[in-house]
Amino acid sequence: MKILLNPPKQNWLALTQRPQTRKETLTDLVIKVFNEVKIKGDSAVINYSKQFDAVELTNISVSKETIANAEKSISNELKNAIQIAKSNIQKFHIAQKEKVNKIETTLGVQCWRESRAIDSVGLYIPGGTAPLFSTVLMLGIPAMIAGCKNIVLCTPPNKNGEIDNAILYTAALIGITNVFCVGGIQAIAALTYGTETIPKVKKIFGPGNQYVTAAKQYAQNNGVAIDMPAGPSEVLVIADNTANASFIAADLLSQAEHGADSQVILLTDSFKIAEAVNTEIDFQINELPRKALAAEALKNSKTIVLQNLTECIDWSNLYAPEHLILASDTAETMVYKITNAGSVFIGHYSCEAVGDYASGTNHTLPTNGFAANYSGVSIDSFVKKITFQQLSVEGIINIGPTVEVMAEAEQLLAHKNAVTVRLRSLGG
Amino acid sequence: MKILLNPPKQNWLALTQRPQTRKETLTDLVIKVFNEVKIKGDSAVINYSKQFDAVELTNISVSKETIANAEKSISNELKNAIQIAKSNIQKFHIAQKEKVNKIETTLGVQCWRESRAIDSVGLYIPGGTAPLFSTVLMLGIPAMIAGCKNIVLCTPPNKNGEIDNAILYTAALIGITNVFCVGGIQAIAALTYGTETIPKVKKIFGPGNQYVTAAKQYAQNNGVAIDMPAGPSEVLVIADNTANASFIAADLLSQAEHGADSQVILLTDSFKIAEAVNTEIDFQINELPRKALAAEALKNSKTIVLQNLTECIDWSNLYAPEHLILASDTAETMVYKITNAGSVFIGHYSCEAVGDYASGTNHTLPTNGFAANYSGVSIDSFVKKITFQQLSVEGIINIGPTVEVMAEAEQLLAHKNAVTVRLRSLGG
Numbered sequence: 037m038k039i040l041l042n043p044p045k046q047n048w049l050a051l052t053q054r055p056q057t058r059k060e061t062l063t064d065l066v067i068k069v070f071n072e073v074k075i076k077g078d079s080a081v082i083n084y085s086k087q088f089d090a091v092e093l094t095n096i097s098v099s100k101e102t103i104a105n106a107e108k109s110i111s112n113e114l115k116n117a118i119q120i121a122k123s124n125i126q127k128f129h130i131a132q133k134e135k136v137n138k139i140e141t142t143l144g145v146q147c148w149r150e151s152r153a154i155d156s157v158g159l160y161i162p163g164g165t166a167p168l169f170s171t172v173l174m175l176g177i178p179a180m181i182a183g184c185k186n187i188v189l190c191t192p193p194n195k196n197g198e199i200d201n202a203i204l205y206t207a208a209l210i211g212i213t214n215v216f217c218v219g220g221i222q223a224i225a226a227l228t229y230g231t232e233t234i235p236k237v238k239k240i241f242g243p244g245n246q247y248v249t250a251a252k253q254y255a256q257n258n259g260v261a262i263d264m265p266a267g268p269s270e271v272l273v274i275a276d277n278t279a280n281a282s283f284i285a286a287d288l289l290s291q292a293e294h295g296a297d298s299q300v301i302l303l304t305d306s307f308k309i310a311e312a313v314n315t316e317i318d319f320q321i322n323e324l325p326r327k328a329l330a331a332e333a334l335k336n337s338k339t340i341v342l343q344n345l346t347e348c349i350d351w352s353n354l355y356a357p358e359h360l361i362l363a364s365d366t367a368e369t370m371v372y373k374i375t376n377a378g379s380v381f382i383g384h385y386s387c388e389a390v391g392d393y394a395s396g397t398n399h400t401l402p403t404n405g406f407a408a409n410y411s412g413v414s415i416d417s418f419v420k421k422i423t424f425q426q427l428s429v430e431g432i433i434n435i436g437p438t439v440e441v442m443a444e445a446e447q448l449l450a451h452k453n454a455v456t457v458r459l460r461s462l463g464g
Numbered sequence: 465m466k467i468l469l470n471p472p473k474q475n476w477l478a479l480t481q482r483p484q485t486r487k488e489t490l491t492d493l494v495i496k497v498f499n500e501v502k503i504k505g506d507s508a509v510i511n512y513s514k515q516f517d518a519v520e521l522t523n524i525s526v527s528k529e530t531i532a533n534a535e536k537s538i539s540n541e542l543k544n545a546i547q548i549a550k551s552n553i554q555k556f557h558i559a560q561k562e563k564v565n566k567i568e569t570t571l572g573v574q575c576w577r578e579s580r581a582i583d584s585v586g587l588y589i590p591g592g593t594a595p596l597f598s599t600v601l602m603l604g605i606p607a608m609i610a611g612c613k614n615i616v617l618c619t620p621p622n623k624n625g626e627i628d629n630a631i632l633y634t635a636a637l638i639g640i641t642n643v644f645c646v647g648g649i650q651a652i653a654a655l656t657y658g659t660e661t662i663p664k665v666k667k668i669f670g671p672g673n674q675y676v677t678a679a680k681q682y683a684q685n686n687g688v689a690i691d692m693p694a695g696p697s698e699v700l701v702i703a704d705n706t707a708n709a710s711f712i713a714a715d716l717l718s719q720a721e722h723g724a725d726s727q728v729i730l731l732t733d734s735f736k737i738a739e740a741v742n743t744e745i746d747f748q749i750n751e752l753p754r755k756a757l758a759a760e761a762l763k764n765s766k767t768i769v770l771q772n773l774t775e776c777i778d779w780s781n782l783y784a785p786e787h788l789i790l791a792s793d794t795a796e797t798m799v800y801k802i803t804n805a806g807s808v809f810i811g812h813y814s815c816e817a818v819g820d821y822a823s824g825t826n827h828t829l830p831t832n833g834f835a836a837n838y839s840g841v842s843i844d845s846f847v848k849k850i851t852f853q854q855l856s857v858e859g860i861i862n863i864g865p866t867v868e869v870m871a872e873a874e875q876l877l878a879h880k881n882a883v884t885v886r887l888r889s890l891g892g
Contacts, residue, residue, distance in 0.1 A: 124570055265684075381853055439545075445542050454816065
């Protein structure tokens, strides 16, 4: 990776900019597909699957038998690993459930919040080069814990109309039975409007290519919520001279192999580490089957050598990385200074790959600088938090006059009157 | 209000539809203003304030003296009321702060979340017929509690370039010092890009007219987050024969006075109550200064008489009201059945006006059916929840092999290698 030495602070903001992703004008195409799916339902979904994905779908829905049979082709070793990951992800996400906490703000005025699941959610699992069954875990488990009644999974099939067995096995394991072999814009359109076969949902989750991203964006115009804006995946490593160059190189490459547009940044106060990591990358990259993709991603990537770890943390907060690895003996002392990041990996043995799969944290995280204003997926993403309030007679007597004064000052006399009629009925 | 008697269930969904709001094509105008503010900064803001709001701004920024002097023109009675409301809103929102809860998902694998404030937030307070200082409380207090460092308040001035003193007093009371007398599209554009005077922010909050709404929508294309999609305000009352018709009429009118596009719905199992409420409305409306607005809103509104309270709750969940009032002796028993609502008011003395101003709950809530998939504003709206994980040597030994198996099955060998290099260094 290219090494930058102590860039002046006035250049930092420019350095944090991600490369412009090509913004093709997909809107017209998205609107066309949405309109057709809205009117023609399943037949439009089938036609577009033929046109875009070169697959002749006889069934959009994956049968119970196909889902049940999937496990036969999964090794016990993989089943066991998926089950361990599931257990950890469950433990971490169950702990996010909010307990009801009633607050008596004024004597006789009780206020609280209760979570209610979003009724119907759509989980989009991308197809492509690798079967991302881990994303089924990361979206399906919190949806289940939140209590979403209708969980609909869409994923593009291969040319034979089939879905990877690891995806089906994982879906079955966590109890998802509504699986549809549809991908791309047509899948998002179907989840937005509903078709004869695919149920309409209230919120759509999951990563995807530029077509899926544009379609999710557009779905929002039709009352559907989405998990977060999307962008290429990224990792930032902060390392000092206590770091292990081999570990860091492996972490940077694990991000780089995602695709040519992946973002990989190393910040360090040690030029020696910067060089050692480059040497390790050159060595490790040769072993990788996805070497070409990783090499392409590394061209956009950079190592920045700064004066000290404080500068590294400041730069990282400005960049707001999706994944942040703190590779230092003093990693723990940096935690409270981290203000913008999706997920943080503390110390030499906390590699991103562990969080991607099995430690329990969610891997659906804000990218492209959105870690400055969005959180990753959690139980919160699958619920609404409804506020409740209950006033006793004492409560309205205590708080009523305050409301009357404020409503009058805002010239909202009917608001005032809603209190006055009650106070008057109590002899006030 | 028009009374519908037991509409058949197949018509329910159609009945829950809000009237189509006129969707004027504001996009071109929004893009024009955004581009000009981006390039010309303050001078564009000043020009558009002249063009749209007929105000000659000499200072965009409201001076410290003006803010400090505002309290002189506020009555002690109003100051006292605002301070009580502030105290209640603080109590309720402080309780929403999430405590750090470390979960050891596997021996040696610690995972947790920590909240970090969104660094810079913009609060938009609408101008218009009434000075909405209550919205300053509802947005400013959680922003302060969350710890947002830069809180920027924009609100349109009157024709003399002045801002209502109650707004300034409330801002000062909660510690907001960055106040700008700018409204409309140009305010949202300034918050999005920043100008010489107005700081750029990461998230924009607050209600507004169709121009502000369109501008907030467009701001999202520039990396800015927004609180929620907007629509006209609404209330739904569920009442049985234990309800007080006078209270309900007052509650319906308090919503109706907001504007001609307000939505007001009464659901009841008692035709007698339906009629009594209509009689009360006809009586109470004559006393209201905003009678004309309220009468207009009531034209879009309806009473629906259903078989029983269970049907009322089902219909309400389908409608997903912003405000839901449960006017029944048995209100408490309905709470767990409510799945879609912004804020719920339980029993005869819990009127919406109390929550609008002073009970402590937030009044910035999802409308237009969005209560089915969005929450109202809370502390959560002003923070990101960052996940952290820390693995000990024991942790990576315990979880590493699981990650290796999963990464290999997803054909992401560099992910696997990030674990392998660590296990190998430990003699694994």
